[in-house]
Amino acid sequence: MARSILITDIAHFVGGPSARALLAEGASVHGVDASFTDAAARAAFEKKVPGVRALAAQDPHEAVAAVLEAEGQLDVLINNDAWPAVRGAVDEATDKDLHETFEALVFKSFAMTRAAVPQMKAQKAGKILFLSSAAPLNGIPNYSIYAAARGAANSLALTLAKELAGFNIHVNALGFNFIESPDYFPAALMEDPKSRDKILSNIPLRRLGKPEEAAAIVAFLSGPGSDFITGQLIPVAGGWATAR
Numbered sequence: 001m002a003r004s005i006l007i008t009d010i011a012h013f014v015g016g017p018s019a020r021a022l023l024a025e026g027a028s029v030h031g032v033d034a035s036f037t038d039a040a041a042r043a044a045f046e047k048k049v050p051g052v053r054a055l056a057a058q059d060p061h062e063a064v065a066a067v068l069e070a071e072g073q074l075d076v077l078i079n080n081d082a083w084p085a086v087r088g089a090v091d092e093a094t095d096k097d098l099h100e101t102f103e104a105l106v107f108k109s110f111a112m113t114r115a116a117v118p119q120m121k122a123q124k125a126g127k128i129l130f131l132s133s134a135a136p137l138n139g140i141p142n143y144s145i146y147a148a149a150r151g152a153a154n155s156l157a158l159t160l161a162k163e164l165a166g167f168n169i170h171v172n173a174l175g176f177n178f179i180e181s182p183d184y185f186p187a188a189l190m191e192d193p194k195s196r197d198k199i200l201s202n203i204p205l206r207r208l209g210k211p212e213e214a215a216a217i218v219a220f221l222s223g224p225g226s227d228f229i230t231g232q233l234i235p236v237a238g239g240w241a242t243a244r
Contacts, residue, residue, distance in 0.1 A: 001073075002026050002027055002028045003022075003025075003026075003027040003028065003075045003076060003222070003223070004027075004028050004030070004067060004070075004071035004072075004073050004074050004075045004076070005022055005027050005028065005029045005030065005075060005076040005077075005078065005222060006030050006031070006032070006063065006064070006067050006074060006076070006077050006078065006116070007019055007029065007030070007031045007032075007078045007080050008031075008032055008033075008077075008078065008079050008080050008081060008108070008109070008112055009032075009033055009034075009080045009081055009082045010031030010032065010033050010045070010052070010054070010080065011031075011033040011035055011036075011041075011045055012033070012080070012082035012181075012183050013080050013081075013082035013131065013176075013181055013183050013184075014080060014131060014176070014179060014181065014211055014214045014215055014218065015031065015033075015080045015082075016045075016048070016049050016211075017211035017212055017214065017215035018078060018080065018131075018214070018215045018218040018219065019031060019049050019051075019052050020049060020215065021212070021215040021216060021218065021219040022218075022219050022222060023049075023050075023051040023052070025219060025223065027076075027222070028053075028070075028071055029051065029052050029053070030052070030053045030054075030055055030063075030066070030067050030070070030071075031045070031052050031053070031054055031055065032054075032055050032057060032058070032063045033045070033054070034058070036054050036055060036056055036058075037056060037058065039056075041054075042054035042055075042056060053070065055067075060111045060112040060114070060115035060116075061115045063112070063115070064112075064115045064116050064119065068119060073119070073123055074116055074119050074120065074123075074126070075123075075125070075126060075127065076126070076127045076128075076129070076222045077112065077113065077116040077120075077126070077127070077128045077129070078128075078129045078131060078218065078222065079108075079109035079112060079113065079128070079129065079130045079131060079153075080131045081104060081105050081108060081109050081130075081131070081132075081153070082104075082183050083100075083101055083104035083105050083146075083149075084183075085135075085143055085146040085184065086101060086143070086145050086146055087142050087143060088142060088145075089142055090144045093144065093145055097145055098145050101145050101146060101149045102148075102149050102152070104149075105132075105146075105149040105150060105152075105153055106149055106152045106153055106156070109130060109153060109156070110156060113128055113156075113160065116128065117164065117169070120164075120167065120169050121164075121167045121169070124167060124168050125168045125169070126164075126167075126168070126169040126170070127169070127170045127171075127172075127221065127222055127226075128157075128160065128164075128169065128170070128171045128172075129171075129172055129173070129174065129218060129221055129222065130153050130154070130156070130157040130171075130172070130173040130174070131173075131174050131176060131218065132150050132153045132154050132157070132173045132174060132175055132176065132233075133146075133147075133150035133154075133175055133176055133177055134175035134176065134177040134235045134236070134237040134240060134241035135147040135150050135151075135175075135177060136148075136150050136151030136154055136175075137175060137233075137235060137241040137242070138240065138241045150175075153173065154173050154175065154233050157171050157172060157173035157231075157233065158171075158173070158231055158233060161230045161231030161232075162231060165230055165231070170221075170226065170227070170229065170230040171230055171231065172221050172226075172229060172230060172231070172232045172233075172234065173232070173233045173234070174214075174217060174218065174221070174233075174234055174236055175233055175234060175235040175236060175237065175241060176209075176214060176236050176237065177235075177236075177237035177238075177240055177241060178199070178202075178203050178208050178209055178237055178238050178240060179208065179209040179210075179211065179213075179214050179236070180208045180209065180210055180211055181211065185199070185208060190208075202240060203237075203238040203239065203240055204238060204239030204240065205238035205239055206238075207238065208238075209236065209237070209238055213236075214236060217234070217236060
């Protein structure tokens with residue numbers, strides 16, 4: 001039976017590339033996104049990534065229920081949360097930015113995970129991935145809100161791995177940074193030689209990671225080859241960060 005997978009914020013970050021990689025392996029992929037309340041947006045994404053089932057549901061329990069109705073099980077939840085990295089000194093940070101960032105990068109993934117876990121416990125099997133950031137591993141001056149939120153998500157993944165291991169549920173986090181994505185590295189930024197050189201100078205490999213490279217790791221951790229891997233925060237950042 002094909003693996004049943006749910007990807008959040010699928011229209012952003014590495015959602016699309018991950019979906020393509022998983023579909024190529026024969027998985028059944030469902031996706032949710034804030035834009036999918038609009039039928040035209042759902043249809044457009046399904047055309048862009050053939051084989052994906054775009055769900056209108058926004059409530060986590062409704063999204064999980066939609067997958068279960070279609071597939072009978074939920075094997076993998078991929079929390080692909082994307083949110084702008086708000087820049088600013090800590091004494092200039094606003095409560096609004098703080099609350100919105102934590103809502104998008106911590107509260108939402110917690111709620112989606114909470115909705116998925118009962119089914120995975122009943123199955124005695126499941127995988128949960130947090131597609132997060134390596135920012136908390138190194139720290140980035142003037143990005144305290146973003147790094148703090150990503151750090152919370154990373155810690156959540158590591159804690160849940162221990163909590164859920166007895167149910168044969170694997171939980172891991174991927175610490176991405178410097179991955180090609182219009183959400184974080186828009187074309188206007190990378191086409192400016194000065195900006196591009198400044199960004200690449202921070203990366204030991206001297207290039208951005210390709211979305212397909214990120215998706216390949218997501219696909220591996222979603223599959224049976226990773227059945228003895230849980231509780232890991234794996235940096236995927238071209239040598240910029242290392243696990244600690």
